[in-house]
Every structure is written in structure tokens, then in C-alpha cells.
Amino acid sequence: MATGRSIRLFLVDGTPNGLLTAEIMNWTGHVLTAPRSKLVELIKRPEVARTGIYFLGGPDPENQLLTRVYIGESDDISRRLQQHNRPEAQGGKDFWERVCLVTSKDMNLTKAHAKYLESRLISLASGTGRCVVGNGTSHDYRALPESDLADMAFFLEQIRTVLPVLGFNFLHDAPKAIEDQDKTPQVSPVFEMLLPRSGIEATAREIDGEFVVSKGANAREFWVGTPREGLHELLGSELRPSVR
Numbered sequence: 001m002a003t004g005r006s007i008r009l010f011l012v013d014g015t016p017n018g019l020l021t022a023e024i025m026n027w028t029g030h031v032l033t034a035p036r037s038k039l040v041e042l043i044k045r046p047e048v049a050r051t052g053i054y055f056l057g058g059p060d061p062e063n064q065l066l067t068r069v070y071i072g073e074s075d076d077i078s079r080r081l082q083q084h085n086r087p088e089a090q091g092g093k094d095f096w097e098r099v100c101l102v103t104s105k106d107m108n109l110t111k112a113h114a115k116y117l118e119s120r121l122i123s124l125a126s127g128t129g130r131c132v133v134g135n136g137t138s139h140d141y142r143a144l145p146e147s148d149l150a151d152m153a154f155f156l157e158q159i160r161t162v163l164p165v166l167g168f169n170f171l172h173d174a175p176k177a178i179e180d181q182d183k184t185p186q187v188s189p190v191f192e193m194l195l196p197r198s199g200i201e202a203t204a205r206e207i208d209g210e211f212v213v214s215k216g217a218n219a220r221e222f223w224v225g226t227p228r229e230g231l232h233e234l235l236g237s238e239l240r241p242s243v244r
Contacts, residue, residue: 052103
């Protein structure tokens with residue numbers, strides 16, 4: 001049986017789309033997220049000048065249906081964010097729309113810790129299949145004492161727990177196609193998607209809040225001429241539960 005967790009969220013400016021902090025009981029980490037439009041307010045906060053790691057997220061310029069994520073670390077995150085906010089021609093990054101940063105409340109997160117976390121997070125994000133990682137390479141940084149490696153393993157697990165709550169899902173493996181409907185826990189009805197004219201036939205179940213498609217389903221890779229917003233509406237309108 002899974003153990004429950006408590007995450008404390010605080011709306012800094014009173015709105016769900018502004019600055020937001022997140023903390024977990026008995027964890028020294030502090031998470032802060034904001035849209036790019038709030039960058040001026042964000043960099044005024046004291047924790048942004050600390051050592052930590054950060055995530056830049058936004059649509060992938062080469063495929064708007066995918067999310068691009070850049071993962072970085074710094075002794076002064078505010079300075080790095082101001083650099084990333086420049087136009088791409090001036091060494092900045094154009095794609096990102098939201099930023100999330102993780103620092104330590106007790107100021108014990110060092111540069112070496114941040115480099116290790118950056119390395120592990122890039123590796124994890126690259127292997128989930130949920131995003132395009134904007135980092136060029138991932139250095140395997142393990143120059144930490146054994147006790148520090150254990151501490152960072154715990155720190156990393158807390159990051160993986162809290163980020164999905166804030167809308168950053170790229171650190172968890174994407175759901176795989178269901179091999180056998182009969183072996184799948186009956187937690188959801190079977191949904192069918194049928195478009196005979198296009199040769200599309202698929203079934204899926206809702207597992208952990210996501211539609212997981214059954215193995216052997218047929219579908220188009222791209223919907224030509226369908227905007228991103230319309231794609232979800234189209235798929236949603238064609239999915240209907242069936243009795244199984």
C-alpha cells in the first residue's frame with residue numbers, strides 16, 4: 001500500500017498562475033516556480049540567489065506537440081535566469097515559458113551537490129520519453145562522498161515527488177501500451193476510438209490519470225492541419241467507454 005505524502009503549496013501573489021512555492025515535511029528542499037512573464041518578481045526573491053538547480057520548460061520549437069526542458073545548476077540561479085531570458089541570438093533561450101527551481105532551506109546544498117543533481121536529472125529526463133531535453137550533453141558527475149550520494153538520492157526522490165504536482169511530469173516514465181487487457185487492473189472502463197475512414201481503431205484505459213493505449217492499436221502519427229488545442233478536443237470527442 002502506497003504511503004501518503006503532504007506537500008505544502010503557497011500562492012505567493014494569491015493567484016494559481018503566478019509565483020508558487022512548494023515544500024515537503026521533513027525535507028530541506030524548497031521549490032519555487034513561476035511563468036516567464038513573472039521573471040522580474042521571481043529574481044527578487046532571496047532563494048533565487050542561492051545554489052540550486054532549475055528547469056526551463058516550454059513547447060519544442062521543432063514540434064509544438066512536444067515539451068522541451070532545459071536543466072541547469074548554478075551558485076546564483078537569478079544570474080543564470082537573466083542570461084537565459086535574452087534572445088537566442090544573444091546566448092539566451094527562446095522556447096521556455098515556465099521556470100522551476102530547487103534550492104535548500106538550510107543552505108547546505110553545495111555546488112558539487114547541484115552538479116550531481118543536474119547530471120542525474122538530465123539522465124532521468126532523457127530516458128522517460130516525455131520531453132525533448134535541451135541540454136547538449138549529460139556529464140556523469142559522481143565526485144561526492146558516499147554519505148553525500150545517499151543524501152542526494154533522497155533529495156532527488158523528493159524532487160521527483162513534488163514536480164508533477166506543479167505540472168512538470170517529465171521525470172516519470174511515460175505509460176507503455178497495455179499488452180493484455182485481461183491482466184490490467186480493472187480500475188477504469190475500456191475506452192474505444194474508432195475512425196473507420198482513417199483506419200483508426202484503438203482501445204485504452206485510464207491509469208494514474210493518463211490514457212494508456214492497448215498494444216496493437218492503430219492511429220495517425222500526425223493530424224494534418226489540426227492545431228495543438230484542437231487535437232486534444234478531437235481525441236476527446238472520439239473516445240467513449242465500452243462495456244467489457
